[in-house]
Amino acid sequence: xxxxxxxxxxxxxxxxxxxxxxxxxxxxxxxxxxxxxxxxxxxxxxxxxxxxxxxxxxxxxxxxxxxxxxxxxxxxxxxxxxxxxxxxxxxxxxxxxxxxxxxxxxxxxxxxxxxxxxxxxxxxxxxxxxxxxxxxxxxxxxxxxxxxxxxxxxxxxxxxxxxxxxxxxxxxxxxxxxxxxxxxxxxxxxxxxxxxxxxxxxxxxxxxxxxxxxxxxxxxxxxxxxxxxxxxxxxxxxxxxxxxxxxxxxxxxxxxxxxxxxxxxxxxxxxxxxxxxxxxxxxxxxxxxxxxxxxxxxxxxxxxxxxxxxxxxxxxxxxxxxxxxxxxxxxxxxxxxxxx
Amino acid sequence: xxxxxxxxxxxxxxxxxxxxxxxxxxxxxxxxxxxxxxxxxxxxxxxxxxxxxxxxxxxxxxxxxxxxxxxxxxxxxxxxxxxxxxxxxxxxxxxxxxxxxxxxxxxxxxxxxxxxxxxxxxxxxxxxxxxxxxxxxxxxxxxxxxxxxxxxxxxxxxxxxxxxxxxxxxxxxxxxxxxxxxxxxxxxxxxxxxxxxxxxxxxxxxxxxxxxxxxxxxxxxxxxxxxxxxxxxxxxxxxxxxxxxxxxxxxxxxxxxxx
Amino acid sequence: xxxxxxxxxxxxxxxxxxxxxxxxxxxxxxxxxxxxxxxxxxxxxxxxxxxxxxxxxxxxxxxxxxxxxxxxxxxxxxxxxxxxxxxxxxxxxxxxxxxxxxxxxxxxxxxxxxxxxxxxxxxxxxxxxxxxxxxxxxxxxxxxxxxxxxxxxxxxxxxxxxxxxxxxxxxxxxxxxxxxxxxxxxxxxxxxxxxxxxxxxxxxxxxxxxxxxxxxxxxxxxxxxxxxxxxxxxxxxxxxxxxxxxxxxxxxxxxxxxxxxxxxxxxxxxxxxxxxxxxxxxxxxxxx
Numbered sequence: 001x002x003x004x005x006x007x008x009x010x011x012x013x014x015x016x017x018x019x020x021x022x023x024x025x026x027x028x029x030x031x032x033x034x035x036x037x038x039x040x041x042x043x044x045x046x047x048x049x050x051x052x053x054x055x056x057x058x059x060x061x062x063x064x065x066x067x068x069x070x071x072x073x074x075x076x077x078x079x080x081x082x083x084x085x086x087x088x089x090x091x092x093x094x095x096x097x098x099x100x101x102x103x104x105x106x107x108x109x110x111x112x113x114x115x116x117x118x119x120x121x122x123x124x125x126x127x128x129x130x131x132x133x134x135x136x137x138x139x140x141x142x143x144x145x146x147x148x149x150x151x152x153x154x155x156x157x158x159x160x161x162x163x164x165x166x167x168x169x170x171x172x173x174x175x176x177x178x179x180x181x182x183x184x185x186x187x188x189x190x191x192x193x194x195x196x197x198x199x200x201x202x203x204x205x206x207x208x209x210x211x212x213x214x215x216x217x218x219x220x221x222x223x224x225x226x227x228x229x230x231x232x233x234x235x236x237x238x239x240x241x242x243x244x245x246x247x248x249x250x251x252x253x254x255x256x257x258x259x260x261x262x263x264x265x266x267x268x269x270x271x272x273x274x275x276x277x278x279x280x281x282x283x284x285x286x287x288x289x290x291x292x293x294x295x296x297x298x299x300x301x302x303x304x305x306x307x308x309x310x311x312x313x314x315x316x317x318x319x320x321x322x323x324x325x326x327x328x329x330x331x332x333x334x335x336x337x338x339x340x
Numbered sequence: 341x342x343x344x345x346x347x348x349x350x351x352x353x354x355x356x357x358x359x360x361x362x363x364x365x366x367x368x369x370x371x372x373x374x375x376x377x378x379x380x381x382x383x384x385x386x387x388x389x390x391x392x393x394x395x396x397x398x399x400x401x402x403x404x405x406x407x408x409x410x411x412x413x414x415x416x417x418x419x420x421x422x423x424x425x426x427x428x429x430x431x432x433x434x435x436x437x438x439x440x441x442x443x444x445x446x447x448x449x450x451x452x453x454x455x456x457x458x459x460x461x462x463x464x465x466x467x468x469x470x471x472x473x474x475x476x477x478x479x480x481x482x483x484x485x486x487x488x489x490x491x492x493x494x495x496x497x498x499x500x501x502x503x504x505x506x507x508x509x510x511x512x513x514x515x516x517x518x519x520x521x522x523x524x525x526x527x528x529x530x531x532x533x534x535x536x537x538x539x540x541x542x543x544x545x546x547x548x549x550x551x552x553x554x555x556x557x558x559x560x561x562x563x564x565x566x567x568x569x570x571x572x573x574x575x576x577x578x579x580x581x582x583x584x585x586x587x588x589x590x591x592x593x594x595x596x597x598x599x
Numbered sequence: 600x601x602x603x604x605x606x607x608x609x610x611x612x613x614x615x616x617x618x619x620x621x622x623x624x625x626x627x628x629x630x631x632x633x634x635x636x637x638x639x640x641x642x643x644x645x646x647x648x649x650x651x652x653x654x655x656x657x658x659x660x661x662x663x664x665x666x667x668x669x670x671x672x673x674x675x676x677x678x679x680x681x682x683x684x685x686x687x688x689x690x691x692x693x694x695x696x697x698x699x700x701x702x703x704x705x706x707x708x709x710x711x712x713x714x715x716x717x718x719x720x721x722x723x724x725x726x727x728x729x730x731x732x733x734x735x736x737x738x739x740x741x742x743x744x745x746x747x748x749x750x751x752x753x754x755x756x757x758x759x760x761x762x763x764x765x766x767x768x769x770x771x772x773x774x775x776x777x778x779x780x781x782x783x784x785x786x787x788x789x790x791x792x793x794x795x796x797x798x799x800x801x802x803x804x805x806x807x808x809x810x811x812x813x814x815x816x817x818x819x820x821x822x823x824x825x826x827x828x829x830x831x832x833x834x835x836x837x838x839x840x841x842x843x844x845x846x847x848x849x850x851x852x853x854x855x856x857x858x859x860x861x862x863x864x865x866x867x868x869x870x871x872x873x874x875x876x877x878x879x880x881x882x883x884x885x886x887x
Contacts, residue, residue, distance in 0.1 A: 053692070057690070057692060059692050059695050059696070061636075106870070106873065106874045107873075109873070109874065110873050112691060113628070113632075113633060113634045113691065113695070113832065114828065114832075114873060116634065116636070116695050117634055117824045117828065118869075118870070118873050120636070120821065120824070121821055121824070121825070121866055121869050121870060122870075124817070124818075124821055124866070125866050125870075128862065128866075132859060176454070177454050180453045180454045180456070181450055181453060181454070183453070183464075184448065184450065184452070184453030184460065184464075185442070185443040185446040185448060185449075185453075185463065185467070186448075186449055186450035186453055187450075187453070188436075188439065188440050188443055189440075189443050191429075191440075192429065192440050192443070195429045195430075196427055196429075198391070198423070198427065199423075199427045199428075199429070201390075201391065201410075201411035201412060201415075202389070202411060202415070202420070202421050202422075202423070202427075202504070203415065203420075203440055203441045203443060203444060203503060203504070203506075203507055204411070204412050204415030204416055204443065204444025204507050205412055205443060205444070206410075206412040207412070213450070243817075247699055247703060250696060250699060254696065284707070284711065285707070286703045286704065286706065286707030287704060287707040287708055287711060289700075289703060289704075290700045290701060290702070290703035290704025290705070290707060291700065291704055292700070293696065293697070293699065293700030293703065294682055294697050294700035294701060294704075297686065297689070297693045297696050297697050297700070298682065298685045298686060298697070301689070301693060
């Protein structure tokens with residue numbers, strides 16, 4: 001690690017510190033802490049989408065569906081079947097992984113536009129199944145009374161701060177995984193696919209297998225986030241599996257920076273606070289956000305983090321790694337360069 | 341023979357792009373494949389590297405049947421390729437580009453990277469050393485931290501060769517390595533190709549610049565309309581009536597041959 | 600038999616709607632190379648605009664549809680200029696994301712103006728006619744006749760008019776088209792205008808027999824994607840054949856099996872087609 005504190009390291013440290021201290025800052029405002037916890041859960045899901053879209057360059061529109069599958073697994077198992085949270089949690093993660101793998105087998109036979117359309121169909125299929133299979137899912141009445149995680153010794157998860165740190169743990173996990181992935185051969189393979197499948201093949205990347213792994217991993221992470229969401233929220237409805245979820249996550253990614261390490265987190269937090277501020281304007285928000293998405297892809301496809309990185313003085317960038325939404329292999333050249 | 345091609349054929353929508361081609365590529369030599377535009381040279385390369393699946397025939401590499409093998413496996417077997425239009429990871433630095441070429445020989449996986457296992461560290465160190473060594477070899481080490489797309493064409497071509505070399509090939513397929521370069525640069529690429537051979541890498545190239553081919557190649561294979569019409573040393577090829585006709589014929593029809 | 604004729608008429612009417620919407624989608628794909636994920640939302644907007652011109656302006660039904668088509672055609676030109684033209688050299692993922700943004704915006708806009716609930720548009724033409732013993736509503740006959748007329752007009756446009764020929768040329772060979780002096784920007788604009796006008800006509804035709812809601816475009820969007828994948832992305836004959844095939848499959852499945860089966864039929868077809876042949880039934884064969 002650098003001895004001179006690089007602006008990037010400083011930035012990451014500040015974000016980490018802020019997240020760690022959030023429960024203290026909001027100790028009087030439980031509601032705000034809950035908003036941050038929810039944002040952190042969306043951020044986890046956004047990291048999943050980041051792997052398949054940001055790194056591998058495949059637009060998956062089924063992401064919200066996997067989030068919903070995770071949420072419904074925990075929701076239904078802990079209520080109608082009275083399982084413990086922990087078992088349900090595990091089932092949710094394993095279940096979405098298996099479903100992600102199996103649907104990936106079919107989805108990844110397709111490419112580009114076909115992949116996007118196929119995953120969109122998959123997303124709708126899940127949504128329609130949830131709204132129509134009333135005997136199982138309660139359709140539009142949703143699932144209420146989803147359990148909090150059961151206490152482990154003195155750790156009581158019904159305490160908002162505890163739940164927050166529990167979520168934060170997973171968030172840290174996915175952030176670190178993204179970071180580690182970007183500077184490894186595995187990550188380079190994914191980014192090579194995003195850049196050019198032919199070039200990736202020519203250097204020996206197994207395109208099919210790597211896409212399959214990336215898609216499965218993204219489904220797993222989405223399912224995990226969904227499971228946490230169900231438990232935190234206590235109630236879930238078909239909306240939590242809708243395609244709007246996918247689009248929201250897309251928005252987080254675009255604002256934060258596709259394919260970057262810190263982008264999904266910053267994007268999710270920022271949008272969460274924007275949503276809070278625009279709460280009175282509930283219905284207006286997509287009137288504003290739709291054009292924002294369009295403006296972002298046209299003028300700022302690299303997102304917030306991409307631009308922050310451009311501001312980092314050159315002396316900290318001698319071993320720069322690129323992080324733009326545009327194709328490029330990530331990976332670093334020396335140990336002290338950080339990809340935000 | 342390092343590579344033996346027998347009766348190789350590929351049809352696209354009923355049309356033969358390559359038909360019944362036999363080629364022997366001896367180890368440690370330079371084999372050039374020439375022919376008028378549309379003769380099937382690039383298709384042939386795509387067949388050898390596994391980008392296309394042959395409709396007929398066999399490809400044997402180091403005694404192993406690799407017919408129809410996917411590209412990621414042919415690379416692992418030791419066949420590397422470059423593209424006619426130079427392809428690089430454009431927004432990445434030169435070094436990062438070449439590092440990507442090390443992926444295929446690496447043993448560590450995503451889990452190693454997350455856990456930072458000793459295997460991962462060893463791999464990363466080895467990859468960086470190899471990437472720098474290949475950049476050194478092609479004479480682009482001083483460009484390591486430049487963004488690939490900002491380099492001039494000639495330097496990009498060198499980098500793309502370093503990228504292919506980083507996969508540690510035994511056979512290198514070069515698709516028009518001297519396209520768009522001036523005489524001096526063509527000369528330099530010729531030297532670079534000889535140095536590859538000196539390192540023990542067998543080279544097979546498609547090229548339009550006849551001066552380069554005649555200087556460089558140990559043997560030449562001539563394709564026309566997807567079929568092999570001649571094979572031999574440069575001296576033999578120069579005098580082959582079929583070859584002369586193919587090229588002149590192509591000229592008459594403005595097919596754009598550039599002998 | 601009577602039931603069958605009745606359902607066949609329903610299937611043909613639905614097929615007409617699907618064809619018009621699918622052709623618009625496939626044209627944009629053929630010329631610009633990306634799927635317009637906002638197509639369903641644009642259809643929804645077309646239905647609301649027809650409703651608006653009919654009830655608030657008191658225009659006659661046909662004029663209201665035409666007015667909606669003109670508005671959407673203009674919107675198409677605006678979208679092409681403001682959104683897709685600036686993105687022309689970017690990866691297609693960016694186009695798709697942009698269409699998602701447009702979709703968001705349109706749905707929210709309609710919710711804001713007309714509310715989230717259902718609206719009913721009075722059927723301008725009442726009554727039924729007896730065909731082979733089955734009662735078929737005039738509205739459905741109007742749909743079938745209009746769809747056929749628009750299809751013929753479109754064929755004439757693509758084959759005979761300079762703009763139409765340019766669209767076909769670009770669909771077949773982009774570089775060649777540029778060489779013979781076709782202006783791709785102009786063609787993109789015309790394509791968007793035609794595509795959106797078609798989807799508006801489809802929506803205007805269906806408005807009297809369906810309820811209007813901001814979400815009405817979701818299912819249609821997916822159905823037309825299934826159609827153009829079945830027919831081959833960018834293929835006009837494919838969109839027509841696929842449109843009628845899926846519509847009849849949907850109507851028959853919901854008549855003879857169950858309503859849910861009708862809905863599921865589309866997904867099953869879509870997923871099966873993609874699983875078996877990832878580039879669509881009539882799609883270009885990947886040269887690999």
